[in-house]
Structures are given as structure tokens and as C-alpha cells.
Amino acid sequence: MIKRNFIFLLSIFLLLYINTTTTATQDYIRRNIDIDRSPKNILIGSYIGGRSHLKPMLDIAAILIERGHNVILLTSGNYTPSSEYPTVKQISLRNSLNFKETKKLAEAYKNDYERIAVIIEQSLKTYNNIIEDYKNVAKEYEIDLFFCDILINDACLDIANILKKPVVGFSSFFQFIAPVSHKSDPLFHCSISLENESFLERFRCMIIQPIKMSFIFYPLANQLNNVRKQVNIKPDQLSFGNIPKVTLALVDTFFGFELPQSLPPNVQEIGPVLSEEYPTLTLELSDFINKHKRVLYVAFGTYFTTTVENNSKLLQSFVEAINENIIDGVVWALSQTHKDDFYPTLNLIDGSQLQASSILNNEHPHIHIVKFAPQFAVLNHTNIKLFLSHGGAGSIHESLYTGTPMLIFPLGADQTGNGEKLKSAGVALTLNKFNLDVNDIKNKIDILLKDEDVKKNLKRMEVLAKISSKRKYRAADSIEYILYSSSLNEGIDEEFLNEWIPADVRMGFIKRNNYDVYGALLGIILGFVGGILWVTFKLTRFIVNDQKPKKE
Numbered sequence: 001m002i003k004r005n006f007i008f009l010l011s012i013f014l015l016l017y018i019n020t021t022t023t024a025t026q027d028y029i030r031r032n033i034d035i036d037r038s039p040k041n042i043l044i045g046s047y048i049g050g051r052s053h054l055k056p057m058l059d060i061a062a063i064l065i066e067r068g069h070n071v072i073l074l075t076s077g078n079y080t081p082s083s084e085y086p087t088v089k090q091i092s093l094r095n096s097l098n099f100k101e102t103k104k105l106a107e108a109y110k111n112d113y114e115r116i117a118v119i120i121e122q123s124l125k126t127y128n129n130i131i132e133d134y135k136n137v138a139k140e141y142e143i144d145l146f147f148c149d150i151l152i153n154d155a156c157l158d159i160a161n162i163l164k165k166p167v168v169g170f171s172s173f174f175q176f177i178a179p180v181s182h183k184s185d186p187l188f189h190c191s192i193s194l195e196n197e198s199f200l201e202r203f204r205c206m207i208i209q210p211i212k213m214s215f216i217f218y219p220l221a222n223q224l225n226n227v228r229k230q231v232n233i234k235p236d237q238l239s240f241g242n243i244p245k246v247t248l249a250l251v252d253t254f255f256g257f258e259l260p261q262s263l264p265p266n267v268q269e270i271g272p273v274l275s276e277e278y279p280t281l282t283l284e285l286s287d288f289i290n291k292h293k294r295v296l297y298v299a300f301g302t303y304f305t306t307t308v309e310n311n312s313k314l315l316q317s318f319v320e321a322i323n324e325n326i327i328d329g330v331v332w333a334l335s336q337t338h339k340d341d342f343y344p345t346l347n348l349i350d351g352s353q354l355q356a357s358s359i360l361n362n363e364h365p366h367i368h369i370v371k372f373a374p375q376f377a378v379l380n381h382t383n384i385k386l387f388l389s390h391g392g393a394g395s396i397h398e399s400l401y402t403g404t405p406m407l408i409f410p411l412g413a414d415q416t417g418n419g420e421k422l423k424s425a426g427v428a429l430t431l432n433k434f435n436l437d438v439n440d441i442k443n444k445i446d447i448l449l450k451d452e453d454v455k456k457n458l459k460r461m462e463v464l465a466k467i468s469s470k471r472k473y474r475a476a477d478s479i480e481y482i483l484y485s486s487s488l489n490e491g492i493d494e495e496f497l498n499e500w501i502p503a504d505v506r507m508g509f510i511k512r513n514n515y516d517v518y519g520a521l522l523g524i525i526l527g528f529v530g531g532i533l534w535v536t537f538k539l540t541r542f543i544v545n546d547q548k549p550k551k552e
């Protein structure tokens with residue numbers, strides 16, 4: 001027995017030995033992953049524009065430019081990316097959105113989706129000019145592919161479709177690109193997940209709310225089709241509220257922050273898209289932050305502001321939080337908020353008074369006010385312990401990447417939903433946007449700084465954000481694949497990208513869900529049950545009749 005085992009072991013050692021000696025003499029050569037590549041022309045189109053909104057698209061563009069392609073940006077607004085992205089050529093839309101006027105009109109509505117409807121309505125007034133601009137640029141630069149920000153940007157999608165060019169859609173919001181039946185959003189007055197909602201709530205979210213919204217968006221779709229007709233574009237859907245007609249959709253988010261869902265191959269989550277480099281702290285800022293150990297950073301993005309009342313409550317709660325030693329410093333990047341958007345006097349809880357202007361002029365030793373801050377570098381500093389944010393996608397990505405917990409004060413659009421998602425990931429708390437309360441703010445700051453679970457969850461999210469941030473290269477790869485595939489085809493046809501587009505989108509509602517098959521099955525079951533009932537009925541009547549005494 002022992003002898004047999006010994007021989008067995010010996011043969012294994014011999015085998016291992018032979019194996020290692022043969023592999024040692026083996027030579028290796030590199031696998032070649034180069035692909036055929038010829039320079040192509042890509043048009044980025046965004047109606048909304050603006051730095052924070054465009055940045056992720058431009059970061060993907062930067063990769064494509066490095067690989068030899070040309071990128072032209074067609075957008076509105078006065079953001080010029082030339083300082084940050086010198087290789088992107090920018091052309092401005094002749095008729096862009098009048099932000100001031102639109103904001104005024106939108107403020108008359110309470111619901112966020114109604115405000116979006118206002119912007120869509122404004123955009124329709126200039127649809128013809130925008131189409132004209134796209135057409136001219138497409139012709140002049142021989143555009144091969146359209147990379148469209150899908151928010152309120154039907155013109156970009158339309159022009160790609162009529163020129164039969166591939167179109168890649170971009171958004172940070174899944175609900176606009178691949179809506180699923182188990183998720184919704186506060187933008188549509190429902191919660192982010194319908195998993196644990198009651199039957200009535202799901203009925204409201206799936207049936208009532210869409211009907212309510214269609215009263216607002218159906219007339220807009222008609223208006224869009226009227227202006228389409230004027231420039232010989234055939235009627236189609238309004239992309240808002242529908243799955244946009246794109247070849248490939250890229251979504252700048254990541255599961256972990258976003259609630260998980262399944263995706264077809266031509267919809268790819270590629271976020272968080274972040275730049276390779278960020279501007280450093282100014283001397284002044286780094287001086288301030290280095291001198292404080294528990295600093296709260298406050299910023300509401302490039303577009304958003306709140307009321308004088310809310311600004312004043314925020315400032316008051318910062319002063320009190322510092323006095324109560326919950327934090328020891330605050331950096332507030334005001335951006336669109338101005339120094340007169342505050343009440344002149346703050347009445348503190350201890351009865352004392354402070355002049356807002358003295359704080360806003362940086363006379364308070366522990367509050368540092370700036371117009372703009374190099375946000376990533378600020379969040380990246382170890383002394384920044386908390387971010388009070390409006391909850392825009394870009395800010396959230398930077399905060400998660402740097403492992404900074406968040407207190408979200410949502411000011412509109414997708415921000416309420418983003419706040420809910422962060423809360424469910426256990427890395428943030430949210431403030432009530434209609435009823436801001438000083439004590440509530442201080443309490444939540446305190447919790448977020450101390451909670452051990454928050455710290456653990458943040459570590460997890462930081463790793464997830466870091467590894468996911470590599471996927472902007474995947475986004476660029478996918479765009480290159482579409483370019484390559486369309487150049488083989490001499491443009492695009494019905495069959496284009498069928499290797500990635502699931503059959504269900506071609507099958508129609510009934511066939512896709514096999515409702516005809518289930519219908520037939522139901523018919524068979526009903527027929528069978530009906531048959532049995534009929535036979536039983538006949539039989540009992542026969543027996544009953546049979547037992548009745550026969551009339552003579």
C-alpha cells in the first residue's frame with residue numbers, strides 16, 4: 001500500500017518537473033491588439049451645453065482625438081472648452097437657449113417635469129435654425145458619427161437619422177435611456193425603486209403618472225412634428241419620455257450608485273467619466289484647508305441657485321455648526337449665488353447676531369467664501385470631511401471617487417433621485433428641499449461625520465468609482481467600433497449593429513412579451529375548463545331529470 005502511494009507521488013513529481021522544464025524553454029511573443037484605424041470626423045451636439053454638462057463627453061472625445069480622430073463640438077452657451085480641451089473645435093449654435101428668459105418662465109411651475117417641458121417648448125422655437133446649423137456643420141466637416149447629448153436634443157438625433165449616420169446617445173440618467181418597470185424617479189413623482197411599493201403606488205406610477213405627463217408632453221410632440229414638417233423631416237417621437245432612437249447609448253453612471261438593472265448590449269454604463277488631470281488648489285484655499293481639520297465644502301454646481309431664505313439658513317447653520325464644534329471650517333463656492341442673495345443679518349440660536357456681509361467678505365476666520373473652487377482638488381484634500389451638494393451627477397462622481405460623504409440639497413432635475421440613490425447606498429443624507437431647517441442641517445452634518453457605516457460604505461464606493469472610471473476607454477472603443485462598422489457598410493442600414501441590438505426591439509409589443517402565446521394558452525385552459533363545466537352541467541341536469549318522477 002505504502003509502496004503504491006510512493007510510486008504515485010513520484011510520478012506526480014516527475015510530471016510537474018517535466019512540465020516546468022518544458023515551459024521554461026518556451027518563448028513568448030506579444031498578442032497584437034491593434035485595429036484598423038483611419039481618422040474619422042465626429043460631431044458632439046448638446047443643446048443645453050455648459051461646462052459641467054459637457055465635460056464627460058469631452059473627456060471621451062479627448063481619447064478619440066488622441067487616437068487620431070477629429071472632434072467638432074456644436075453647442076449653445078458661452079462655455080468655451082478651448083482652455084481645457086484645446087484639440088476640440090467648437091462651433092456655436094446660432095440660436096441657443098435664452099437661459100434667463102427660460103428660467104423665469106420655468107419658475108412659474110412647481111413640478112420639475114413641467115419645467116423641462118418649458119425648456120423643450122423654448123427649444124422648438126429655434127428647431128429649424130438648429131437643424132440648419134447641424135446640416136451645415138455635417139456637410140462642411142464630412143461628419144461620420146453624431147455623438148448627441150440626449151437631453152432636449154431632438155435636432156441632433158433627427159439630423160443623424162436623416163443623414164443615415166450612426167448616432168451615439170449620451171446621458172448620466174438611466175431613466176432617459178433605458179427605463180425599466182421596477183424603477184422610477186422623483187422627477188416623475190415616484191420613488192427610485194418600486195420594489196417594495198404597494199399595489200396602489202405601483203398602479204399610480206405605472207399608469208396614472210404617465211397619463212398625467214402625457215397631457216403635457218403629447219402636445220409638445222405634436223408641436224415638434226409640425227416644425228419637423230417645415231424642414232421635411234418625417235414625424236417621429238419626442239425623445240423625452242421615450243427610448244431615444246440611437247445606435248448606441250452611453251450612460252455616465254455606475255451600478256452601486258445607480259440601482260442595478262439589466263441592459264441590452266447597445267446600452268452601456270461607462271461612468272463615472274472623470275478627467276485625467278484636475279486643476280490644483282489655489283494658495284489661498286490650500287492655506288485655509290490646511291489650517292482646519294474638519295472642513296465642510298459647499299457648492300451647487302454651475303447653474304443652480306436657491307432662495308434668499310434658504311441661503312441664509314444654510315449660512316446660519318454653518319456658523320452654529322462651527323460654534324458647536326461639529327465642524328471647524330467651511331469652504332463655500334458661491335458660483336451663481338451672489339452676495340446679496342442673503343438676508344443682511346443672521347439671528348443665531350444663542351440670541352447673538354451676525355452680519356452676513358462680513359462673512360461673505362471673508363472676515364470670519366473659519367468660513368472661506370470663493371466664487372469658484374477647483375472642486376476635485378478640494379474634495380481630494382484629506383481635511384475636507386463632507387460635501388454639501390445639490391446632487392448633480394458630476395459632483396457626485398467626484399465626491400465618491402475621493403471618498404467624501406455628502407449632504408444633498410436637491411435643487412431640481414435628477415438631483416432628488418440622485419440624493420435617494422446615495423442615501424440607499426449609505427453614503428449620504430438629504431435635506432428637505434421645501435422645508436430647510438437649521439437644526440436638521442447641523443444634526444445631519446454631525447451624523448455624517450461620525451457614522452462608522454457611512455465610512456465603510458464610502459470605502460466600497462470609492463473603489464467602485466475608481467475601477468469604473470477606466471470605462472471611458474471602453475466608451476471610446478465602442479464609438480470606434482461603430483465608426484469602423486459603419487465604414488465597412490458605407491453608412492448604416494436596417495441591419496446595422498444587429499450584433500448588439502436585441503431582437504425584442506424589432507418584435508413589437510405583443511410578440512416581444514409572447515402575449516399571443518400566453519393568450520392562446522389562456523384560451524385553451526378556458527376552453528378546457530368551460531368544456532368540463534358544460535359536461536358537468538349537462539350530466540347533472542340529465543341525472544336530476546332522470547330522478548324526477550316522470551309525469552304520466
Ligand SMILES: *[C@@H]1O[C@H](CO)[C@@H](O)[C@H](O)[C@H]1NC(C)=O
Nearest residue numbers: 192193194195196197259424
Ligand atoms: C425591499 O425589501 C427587501 C426585503 O426587506 C430588501 O431586501 C430590499 O433591499 C428592499 N428594496 C429597496 C429598494 O428598498
Ligand SMILES: *[C@@H]1O[C@H](CO)[C@@H](O)[C@H](O)[C@H]1NC(C)=O
Nearest residue numbers: 277278279280376377380381
Ligand atoms: C489627490 O490626492 C492624492 C493623495 O493625497 C494625490 O496624490 C493627488 O495628486 C491628488 N490629486 C489632485 C487632483 O488633487
Ligand SMILES: *[C@H]1O[C@@H](CO)[C@H](O)[C@@H](O)[C@@H]1NC(C)=O
Nearest residue numbers: 306307309310410411433434
Ligand atoms: C427653499 O426656500 C423655500 C422658501 O423660500 C422654497 O419654497 C423652497 O422651494 C426652497 N428650496 C429650494 C430647493 O430651492
